[in-house]
Amino acid sequence: MVNQKMPLPREICIILTYRCNAKCNMCDVWHYPTKSSEEITINDIEKLPSGLRFINITGGEPFLRQDIAEIIEAIRPKTRRIVISTNGFFTDRIVALCQKHPDLGIRISIEGFQKANDTIRGIPEGFDRGLRTLFTLRKMGLKDIGFGMTVQDMNCKDLIPLYELSNVLGYEFATATLHNSHYFYKLDNRIENKDVVCKEFSRLIVELLKSKSIKKWFRAYFNYGLMNYIYDGNRFLKCEMGSESCFIDPSGDVLPCNGMNCKMPMGNIRESSFEDIWNSKGADIVRSAVDTCDKRCWMVGNAAPVIKKHIRIPMKWIVKNKLRVMMNKEPELCLPDMGDGS
Secondary structure, X not given: OOOOOOXXXXXXXXXXXXXXXOOOOOOOHHHOOOOHHHOXXXXXXXXXXXOEXXXXXXXXXXXXXXXXXXXXXXXXXXXXXXXXXXXXXXXXXXXXXXXXXXXXXXXXXXXXXXXXXXXXXXXXXXXXXXXXXXXXXXXXXXXXEEEEEEEOOOOHHHHHHXXXXXXXXXXXXXXXXXXXXXXXXXXXXXXXXHHHXXXXXXXXXXXXXXXXXXXXXXXXXXXXXXXXXXXXXXXXXXXXXOOOEEEEOOOOEEEOOOOOOOOOOOEEOOOOOHHHHHOOHHHHHHHHHHHOOOOOOOOHHHXXXXXXXXXXXXXXXXXXXXXXXXXXXOOOOOOOOOOOOO
């Protein structure tokens, strides 16, 4: 009997470095920077499969890589879309790259307005630098640009105003909330006042459903999933990381995700081809661990692929609650233990 090969992933996230100029309160990666000499190279990245739907480039701060332009050149033929997640501080480097590749997506992490953002990220004038970078990219004609906000107690009151600002400016607006994992070098992140934070998420969901954008309707569903995660609910859709998508870290390890408490590599891109890693016994063991994982993570990297794959489930929720909002009713948000405030 011939063993069937595992279908290759549709999406990959590449963590180029753990070096970072930020000192975020929810991520301690800056305490453990990688050495530039030990980070994955262009030759390693060229081993990635072709025909991908999406590649996300992240860090650390990816623009600390001096060879990021060459890296983008290497991955462009392999995917339909590339988005770089950055804190936006290195404006000149970002602009130079986007001049060469105006179809890149850029998501700048902005954690609220100046006081909240600069406190959370530990970068003086970080809000101003990030916003100025976005303004510059818009003047250049880039279309796929926007904010990324990790919502927590300290910045939740900025959620709606920042969303409104993104609407006025015509920027994309992505959200996340606190998670713990080996990737963040944190296991003590938590939302202290769940009710207050989730009240802001519920307001955002209403605004997203009011819009005429189908993409925003699906983001409403994603934010509903964030609320569910905060209230310790089971995932709305089964995690399929390590099958639909994967991560590659700075050492070249191929990981199912960035959400596990301990690192579980399928293999290393420096030692084997991606296809061999993907169909290895080690990969099967990791996928079994994903199947039994109780983390319940709900991040865009592990939620978006299954939302796209099982689109009828979120679509049913969207249709029902879009109609409710059109009739001036609140969306139905069925959440566990809502109202305990802790």
